[in-house]
Amino acid sequence: MSPVPDTAVPSTTLNNGTAIPQLGFGVYQIEPAQTVEAVSKALEVGYRHIDTAQMYQNEAEVGEAVETFGRAEVFITSKLNNSFHEPDAARREFDETLRKLRTDSIDLFLIHWPLPTLYDGDYVSTWKVLGEFLADGRAKAVGVSNFQVPHLERLAAETDLVPAVNQIEVHPYLTNDAVREYGSAHGIVTEAWSPIAQGQVLGDPVITEIATGLSKSPAQVVLRWHVQRGDVIFPKSTTPARIQENFEIFDFELDGDAMKALSALDKGAEGRTGPDPDTFDYVPG
Numbered sequence: 001m002s003p004v005p006d007t008a009v010p011s012t013t014l015n016n017g018t019a020i021p022q023l024g025f026g027v028y029q030i031e032p033a034q035t036v037e038a039v040s041k042a043l044e045v046g047y048r049h050i051d052t053a054q055m056y057q058n059e060a061e062v063g064e065a066v067e068t069f070g071r072a073e074v075f076i077t078s079k080l081n082n083s084f085h086e087p088d089a090a091r092r093e094f095d096e097t098l099r100k101l102r103t104d105s106i107d108l109f110l111i112h113w114p115l116p117t118l119y120d121g122d123y124v125s126t127w128k129v130l131g132e133f134l135a136d137g138r139a140k141a142v143g144v145s146n147f148q149v150p151h152l153e154r155l156a157a158e159t160d161l162v163p164a165v166n167q168i169e170v171h172p173y174l175t176n177d178a179v180r181e182y183g184s185a186h187g188i189v190t191e192a193w194s195p196i197a198q199g200q201v202l203g204d205p206v207i208t209e210i211a212t213g214l215s216k217s218p219a220q221v222v223l224r225w226h227v228q229r230g231d232v233i234f235p236k237s238t239t240p241a242r243i244q245e246n247f248e249i250f251d252f253e254l255d256g257d258a259m260k261a262l263s264a265l266d267k268g269a270e271g272r273t274g275p276d277p278d279t280f281d282y283v284p285g
């Protein structure tokens with residue numbers, strides 16, 4: 001293992017008292033055959049937080065790379081697939097997640113999508129099952145993903161368990177502030193997925209001009225904007241130079257004007273690159 005640089009990645013404390021590194025590495029759309037190499041590269045660069053999901057079909061490869069590096073040093077998140085919302089399926093597939101990740105306990109486990117148009121709209125039963133994993137210690141923290149404010153309000157009304165995080169789409173074209181504000185008012189940390197909108201924001205002239213002025217890349221400027229807003233991020237790349245570049249965001253700061261300029265790029269719902277959580281109903285076969 002090569003020496004780990006002084007990363008200075010800050011941690012965010014979740015509502016159960018555990019700490020999550022604010023910058024992690026996402027593995028969505030990384031082919032299983034590429035995953036061990038990509039995750040190993042990220043760990044070598046200094047990332048200590050990996051975001052995977054049952055849906056990504058690369059948990060086993062994440063588990064292999066993390067085991068080789070040292071499980072105790074790495075924060076791992078996974079997510080329940082849309083096919084497994086019924087309680088018995090959720091229990092069975094959570095066991096599978098632990099087996100594939102080669103671990104007795106996961107740091108964070110999420111409901112991937114609320115699927116309000118499926119399962120009779122019952123994501124509450126699914127949420128209670130995640131509470132079982134928390135209670136028996138096999139999940140150190142549990143949370144949700146793609147939950148809108150009414151979905152979060154329903155969990156609050158019908159259960160005593162507050163999600164540790166809500167992982168939602170956030171980037172300069174979709175600042176998603178109403179959901180973020182609900183989270184910060186209720187002790188739910190926002191995790192921003194597709195933090196650079198899968199590359200779509202990187203050519204924006206507002207962003208490229210700020211980047212040029214700071215001698216940083218557009219991706220670094222956007223990732224830094226997220227960090228200063230307080231969200232947790234995990235950009236994805238399989239290119240070693242970009243994995244390194246996306247990690248080098250703690251040696252500069254955006255001033256108030258730059259922060260405002262990026263936030264002003266918000267296009268509301270039109271800025272989404274991914275599906276609308278209110279209607280998304282994809283269930284893998």
Ligand code: NAD
Nearest residue numbers: 026027028051193194195196197198199219235236237242
């Ligand atoms: P992202 O915003 O991280 O963009 C990734 C893409 O941007 C890469 O494929 C690459 O083409 C490009 N890129 C990366 N670094 C770059 C750089 N420095 N310069 C130029 N281009 C660069 O998109 P993402 O992968 O969709 O999101 C990140 C992570 O968020 C995922 O891997 C996954 O872990 C998570 N995620 C979660 C959900 C969810 O529903 N919960 C949905 C999507 C993504």
